[in-house]
Amino acid sequence: MPPSNPLPPKENALFKRILRCYEHKQYKNGLKFAKQILSNPKFAEHGETLAMKGLTLNCLGRKDEAYDYVRRGLRNDLKSPVCWHVYGLLQRSDKKYDEAIKCYRNALKWEKENIQILRDLSLLQIQMRDLEGYKDTRYQLFMLRPTQRASWIGFAMSYHLLGDYEMANSILDAFRTHQMKGPYDYEHSELLLYQNMVLAESGQYERALQHLQKFESQILDKLSVKETSGEYYLKLNRFKEAEGIYEDLLKRNPENVLYYSKLIEAKQLIKAEDKVAFFDEYKKQYPKAIAPRRLQLTEAQAQSSFENLVDEYLRHGLYKGIPPLFVDLRSLYADPMKAETIEKLIIQYIDNLAKDCTFGPDPSEVKQPASALLWAYYFAAQHFDHKKDTDRALHYIDAAIEHTPTLIELFIVKGRIYKHAGDPISAYQCLEEAQAMDTADRYVNCKCARYMLRAGHIKRAEEMCAKFTREGVPATENLNEMQCMWFQTEAAASYQRLQQWGEALKKAHEVDRHFSEIMEDQFDFHSYCMRKMTLRSYVGLLRLEDVLRAHPFYFRCARVAVRVYLRLHARPRSDAPQTAEPDTENLAPSELKKLRNKQRKAQRKAEQESALAAQVQVKREQHHKARQQQEQGDPEAPQLDELIPEKLARVEDPLEQALKFLQPLRILAADRIETHLMAFEIYFRKEKPLLMLQCIKRAWRLDSDNPELVDCLVRFQRWLEESLSGLHPNVAAVLKTETQPMVLGRSALQIAEQSVSGAARHAAALWAARALRRLVPDRTEQALRLVTSLDYPDVTIQSCADVLESLREGDFGECEAVIERYVEACSARFPYAIAFKPAPAPEASENHSEETTPLQPKEITANN
Template structure:
C-alpha cells in the first residue's frame, strides 16, 4: 500500500536513508537526515518522518522526546502502517507487549501483507503465549512466504504448542518432503528429532519408533537415537529390545545411573536379591565403574549389605574420596544400614590408629596414613548427621590435628557448628578454610553464605568483593550478575536483623531477575527457528511458563510476604525529630564539646554524601559501558531505584504481598506454605471466600499440619463474629464448604481436641495449639505456656525452640519473663552450642571475637572518626 502522504523523490531518498541508519544503528546520522526533511516547511509535519525521528531518539535514550515525536507523527498520519509499526516498537521497548500488539494490529489494517509487521506480531504473541493468535499470524506468514523454512517451522510449531500434534506432524512431513533436499546436516537432523518428539507427545510411540528407525541414517545424534528408542521400547513393553539397547548404552557409559535403572525395568527385576545379583554381573564386566557398586548398596540387605558396604567404604577411604559420606547419606533412611556403617567406620578408626590396617585380621594390607584422616572425616560427618555434636567435633578436631592444611576439614567443622546452632563459629571455621586458598571461589562463596547466616552482611559483602568487579560495590556487581543465592540469603539475613527495607530490596531484586529472564526469551523466538534448535526451544518455552516455581523465587517471595505482613501489623514509626539543644545554658566546656561533635557529624555527613556521589557516578559509568556492549535494545527502560526506606513504608503492604503471592498460587500450588501465606494475607484483608479457598487447598495437602489447624480455628472464630455482616449468597457458600472442615465443631472444641491429640506429639503442633488456646481462652494462659515450652517432644529442634522463644519475647503468651528465662536455660542445657540460648553478654563476646583484628586496627584512631571516612558508609553503598 502506498504511503498516505507520499514524499517527492529527493525527500523519499532521504527517508530511506533514515531507515538504513536505524537498521545499522547509525542514530545520529538518521537524525540529520530527518532534520533535512522536516526543515522543509512543506514536510514539517510529515508523519512517518516524525515517527522515525522519535524511534531514533528512543535509541539514544531520549524517551520523552521519542514518545512526543511518534505520537505527533501518528496524529498527522493515522492511516500510516509505518507510524503504527514504529509506535508498536516503542511500546515493545518499554516491555508493554499488550499495547505493542494493538499497534501492530492497527498497522496491519492498512497493510495486511507486511512481512516485517507480521513477524514482529508473531514474536510478541508467542512471548505473551497468545497461541491462537500466534497460529493465525504464522498461517499468514506461511501463505505469503511458502518457500521460506521459517514459515513452515513456525506454522508447524504453532499447532504443536496448541496440542494439535497430527496437524503439526503433517506440516513437518510436507516440509521435509517438498523443501528439504540433501545433503543432510545438523539442522536437518534436529528437524527430524523434533518431528519425532511431536509424535511421541501425541502418545503414538509405535509410530515414533518407526519414524526414528526410518530416518536414523539422517540423524546425526546417535546417542539420542539409542536413548529415545529405549524409552519407546519400555513404553511399548518390548522388554527384550529395550534390554539390548540399554546394554549397548552401558558399554558406552557404565557410570550412567539411569541406564542401570532402565535395564532393571527392561529385565523386570523386582526382588532385591535379583537386583543385587544383577549388579554383581556388571561389577565384573566394568570393574572400574563406581555406579553399579553404589546402586547395589541401595538394594542389598543384612549380611550382604555389610559385606558390600565394607568393600565400598574401604575403597573410598583408601583412595581418599571427600564426598564419600554425601554419596552414602541416602542409605541412612534405613536405620539398620546407618548402624552398620557406624560400626564399620569406628572399627576402621580403631585399627588404623593401632596398626594402620582396616581390620585386625592376619594378612591385612597396610593402608596409607591418609586413610585414618578420611576415616575421621567420614565419622565427623556421620555423627553430625546424627546430631551428636560432641563426637562430631571430636573426630573433626582429630582430623585437623592429623592434617591441619586440608581445607575440607574446616568446611566440615563449620557445617557442624552451623547444625549445632552456632553460626558465628561456623563462619570463623570457613574463614580459616578460605584463608588457606584465597583463589578458591567455592570456599569464598560458602564462607560468605555462612556469614549471612550469622547476620554479618557487611563482612559477607567484603568476602564476595574479592571476586567481583573492581570499582563497583560488591552488592551492585552481584545484582548485575543475578547472583540469586547471595540475594536470597541476604534477604533472609536482613529479615532476621529486622532491617525490613533492606530485606524487601533484596526480594524485589530477585523478583526483577525473574522478570528479566522471562523478557530475555524474546531474542530466542527467531534465533531458535533460524538455527533449528527446536527441541531446546520448546523446552525453553515450557521452562519459562513455570519459571517462578523455582526455589530462589519461592524463598524471596516468602521473605517479602512475611515482611509485608509484619509491616502491616506493626508499621514503621516516623523517626522522631531531634530537638535543638539549649546552648544558652551550657557551660563553655560543654558548649565546645557540642560544637566539636556537630562539626564532626557535619564532616562525616559530607564525606558520606561525597562517597555516595562517587559510587553513583561509577555505577552510571558501569551501566553505560555495559549498555554499549549489549547486542539487544539500547533503549531498554531503566527500572526505578529500590530505596529500602520507601519499600518499608509501602502504603498498602498487603497488596504488595499479593504481588509476590500470585505466581506462587499458580506455580507452587503443591507447597502448603503457599496457601498458608495466602490465608494470612486474606485473613488480614477480611476476604472470606479467598480465606476459605486457601484453607481448603492447604487442608487437602496436609490436614494435620499445625499451621492449618491454626488457620481453621481462627477462621471459625472470625466467621462466628462476622457471618451476620456478609451477603446471603456468600454465607451459603461458606456454610456448604465448611461442613467437612469444621464438622459442626466450635473454635474452642477444635482447639481442645487438637491439644489432646497432635499437640502432645510434636513441638510445632504444641506451639500452634498453645497459641490458639491463649487467644480463645486467656484464662488458660498457664496451660498454653506450659505446653509451648515443653522439651520432651521427639521432633524438638533448635529452630523450633527459637520460634518458641521469639513467641515468648513478643508477648504472645502475655508477660512471662521468669518463664522465658527458665526456658532459655533449659534450651541451653539441651543445645549447649546454640548461640540463640547463650546469655546476651556471652553471645556478644562470641560475635565480637570475629571482629578482633578490625577493632585493633581501629583503636588507635577511634577518637577521631573523620580519619576513617569509609568505616560507616553502609547507607551510601547500599543506596
C-alpha cells in the first residue's frame, strides 16, 4: 500500500536514508536527514518522518521527545502503517507488550501483508502467550512466504503449542518432504527430533518409535536416538528390546544412574534380593564404576547383606579420601537400621585406625594411610551432626583438626555443626578461618559470606564478596548486575531478622526484577531458536518461562516481602523522632567525657558514611554512563525506578504490594500450603470473605492438620460469627455451606479447644495456645503452660525460638517471669543456641560495627 502522504523523489530518498541509518544504528545521521525533510515548510508535519525521528531519538535515550514526535506523526497521518508500526516499537521498548500488539494490529489494518509488522506481531504474541493469535499470524506469514523455512516451522510450532499434535506433525511432514533436500546436516537432524517429540507428546509411542527408526541414519545425535528408543520400548512394554538398548547405553556410560533404574524396569525386577544380585553382576562387569556400588546400598534390605556392602563402600571411600562420602550416603539414614550399621562401622574404623592403622580388628590387615583416620573423623562428625548429637560431632571434628589443622573442609563442617546447633556466630567464625586458608577459593568465599549473612553480619558479607566482584563498583551493585540471587535472598532474610524493613524489601524487589528480566530476555530467543533450528530446546525454554516464578529463589523473596508488608500494615513506620539533647549540666565529669567521645565517634562515623555514599554514587553513575555508551542505541533498556529502602518501608498500600509478590505463587506454587496461608493473612486484613474462604479450602485440601491452618480457620470462623449478619444473604449462604465440611458445626472456641487438647506437636501447641488466648484472654495461664512445655517429641531449636518470639511479641500478654524461666529451660536443652543466651552488654558492643546487633530468634536454623 502506498503511503497516505507521499513525498517527492528528493525527500523520499532522504526518508529511505533515515530508514537505513536506523537499521545500521547511525542515529545522528538519521536525525540530520530527518531535519532536512522537516525543515521544508511543506513537509514540516510529515507524519512518517516525525515518527522515524521519534524512533531515532528513543534509541539515543531521549524518551520524552521520542513520544512527542511519534504521537505528532500519528496525529498527522492516522492511516500510515509506518506511524503505527513505529509507535508499536516505542511501546515494545518500554515493555508495554499489550499496547504494542494493539499498535501492530492497527498498522495491519492499512497494510495487511507487511511481512515485518507480521513478524514483530508474532514475536509479541508468543512472548505474551497469545497462542491463538500467534497461530493466525504465523498462518498469514506462511501464506505470504511459503518457501521460507521459518514460515513452516513457526506455523507447525503454533499448532504444537496449542496441543494440536496431528496438524503440527502434518505440517512438519509436508515441509520435510517438499522443502528439505540433502545433504542432511545438524539442522535437519534437529527438525526430525523435534517432529519425533511432537509424536511422543501426542501419546503415539509406536508411531514415534517407527519414525525414529526410519530416520535414524539422518539424525546426528545418536545418544538421543538410543535414549528415546529405550523410553518408547518401556512405554510400549517391549521389555526385551529396552533391555538391549540400556545395556548398550551402560557400556557407553556405566556411571549413569538413570540407565540402571531403566534397566531394572526393563528386566522387571521387583524383589530387593534380585536387584542386589543385578548390581553384583554390574560391579563385576564395571569394577571401577561407583554407581552400581552406591545404588546397591539403597536396594539392600537384609542387615547382614547391607553391612557387608556398606563396609566395602566405606573402606574404599575413606582410603581414597572422598570428602562428600557422607553426603553420598546421607539418603540411607531414612532407614534406622542402615544408620545404626553405618555408625557401628565408623566407630570401629576410628578405634582400629587409631591403634593399628587398619580398618578391622586384625592387626595383620593391610596398613592404611594416615589420612584414613582423618576422613573417618570427618565422616563421624557429620554423622553425629545429622543425629543432632552436637557434643560428639564437635569431639570428632576437633580430633580431625588436631590431626590435620590445614584442611579447609574440616572448618567448613565445624561451622555447619555450630549452625545446626543454633550458634551462627561461631559458625561464621569457623568459615572465616577456612576462607583465610585459601583466599582464592570462590566456593569457600561464598559459603563464608552466606554464614555471615545468617549471623547478621551483612557489611562483612559484602566485603567478603567484594574480593571476587569487579573493582570500582560496590559489591552489592555488582552482585545485583550479575543476578546473584542466593546472596540477595539471604540478605533479604537477614535484614528481615534485624527488622530493617526497607533494606529487606529492597533485596526482595531486586530478586523480583531479576525474574522479570529473565522473562523479558526470552524475547531475543523467539526468532533465534527458529533460525538455528534448536526447536526442542526452544519449547523447553517456553515451558520453563511459564513456571519461572515457581523457583525457590522467588518463593523465598516473596515470603520475605509478604511478611514484611504484613508487619508494616500492622505497625506502619513513623518518621524517626528527633533525638533530644542530653542533660549535660547534671552529668559527672567522667560521664560527660564519655558522652562527648561517643558524640564525636558518631559524628566521624556519619561523615565517613556520607563520604562513602557519595563515592559509591559517583562510581555508580560512571558505571551506568559507561554501560549506556556501550549499549548506545538499545531501545530495549528502559530505566527502572531506583529502590530506596526508606521509601519502600513507608509504602501507603502494603497489602496491595504484598499481593503483587503473592499472585504468581497462587498459580505456580499452589501445591505449597504456605502460599495459601500467606494469601489468607492478606485477605483477612482486607476483609474479603470469599477470598479468605478460597485460601482456606485450598490449604485444607493440601494438609487439613496443619496447625497454622487451624489457627486461620479459628480466626475466620470467629470473623464469620461477628460479621455474618452484615453480609449479603447469598454470600452468607455460600460461606456457611462451604465451611461446613471443615467446621462441622463447631464454634471458633470449640475448634480452638479441640486443637489445644489434640496438640501433640510443638508447633501445633504454639498455634493452638495463640488461638485460645486470643478468644479467651482469661485462659492465658493455660495457654502459657501449653506453649512453654518442652515435653513434645518434636521440640527443636527453631520451634522454641518461635515460641520465644511469640512471648516477646506480647501474644500472651505481659509475662516476663515466664519468658525468663522458658529461656533457662531452652538454654539447658540447647546449650549452644545463642537465641537462649542473654544479649551482649552495651559496653561490649560500643566499639563494634552494626554487626554486633543481637540476633533475633528467627535466625537460628536456616538450612543450606
